[in-house]
Amino acid sequence: MNRIILSLLLIAIIISSCKKESVQHINIIDKQKIAEITKDGLTATLWSDNTSLQTGYTKIYISLKDIQSKEIKNASVTYLPVMDMVSMGKKHSSPKENPRYNDEINLYEGAVVFTMPSSATDGWQLDVSVNGKPISFPLTIATSSKKSTGSYLGTDGEKYVVSLIPPAKWQVGLNDLEIFISKQLSMMEFTAEDGFTIEFEPEMPSMDHGSPNNTNPISIGNGHYKGKVNYTMTGDWRLHFKLKKNNEVIVDDAYVDVLF
Numbered sequence: 001m002n003r004i005i006l007s008l009l010l011i012a013i014i015i016s017s018c019k020k021e022s023v024q025h026i027n028i029i030d031k032q033k034i035a036e037i038t039k040d041g042l043t044a045t046l047w048s049d050n051t052s053l054q055t056g057y058t059k060i061y062i063s064l065k066d067i068q069s070k071e072i073k074n075a076s077v078t079y080l081p082v083m084d085m086v087s088m089g090k091k092h093s094s095p096k097e098n099p100r101y102n103d104e105i106n107l108y109e110g111a112v113v114f115t116m117p118s119s120a121t122d123g124w125q126l127d128v129s130v131n132g133k134p135i136s137f138p139l140t141i142a143t144s145s146k147k148s149t150g151s152y153l154g155t156d157g158e159k160y161v162v163s164l165i166p167p168a169k170w171q172v173g174l175n176d177l178e179i180f181i182s183k184q185l186s187m188m189e190f191t192a193e194d195g196f197t198i199e200f201e202p203e204m205p206s207m208d209h210g211s212p213n214n215t216n217p218i219s220i221g222n223g224h225y226k227g228k229v230n231y232t233m234t235g236d237w238r239l240h241f242k243l244k245k246n247n248e249v250i251v252d253d254a255y256v257d258v259l260f
């Protein structure tokens with residue numbers, strides 16, 4: 001009798017531990033679905049980290065399925081963000097990073113810097129090319145509560161877009177700081193810009209002080225620059241970036257605002 005109870009108990013333990021394991025193996029996508037289009041047997045789904053898209057540097061993920069609902073992981077995918085400014089009779093693009101397949105999340109991962117919000121008349125679309133086939137997603141872009149990107153005319157006559165890459169979370173003390181710099185080549189073309197040295201200064205405008213022990217962002221390639229910001233308290237912070245080339249100031253004060 002005792003043996004039967006013991007073996008039943010053992011079986012129960014095995015079953016429950018098996019259950020636990022299978023639950024852990026389920027791949028949960030913690031992304032929000034933005035839009036989905038099926039065209040010529042291809043289903044393309046856009047995903048984001050947030051429920052709504054806002055101005056600033058924004059990760060945009062995409063998943064692709066064929067007509068048999070099989071994941072397509074090896075397509076060549078590009079993004080072209082387009083804003084149609086009907087009120088001014090012109091179209092323009094914005095900085096972007098073409099998506100690449102990320103095995104850890106089973107999604108293609110790219111980014112777009114939305115430089116302005118949608119309005120009643122002017123709207124954004126994301127033109128996606130999958131192995132040369134075009135799919136166009138209309139998007140609504142809200143205004144970010146804090147300025148997280150800006151366009152600046154450099155002393156070299158070039159136009160630059162400087163954007164904060166939002167971290168998952170800010171904390172009091174030292175934080176990783178990453179920004180993305182692009183040069184505007186034309187209304188429709190932007191390119192990542194690596195050649196700057198950057199002087200960085202955080203400021204608390206409401207209290208008229210900065211903070212010590214910050215690290216200037218340095219180029220890590222593809223227009224990305226990485227440094228450290230030291231927040232001595234929570235509240236409103238303004239991050240000032242002076243962009244230099246060959247010791248010459250190109251942009252005196254590119255800045256973004258942070259509240260946490």
Ligand SMILES: [Cu+2]
Pocket residue numbers: 083085092116122
């Ligand atoms: Cu616009």
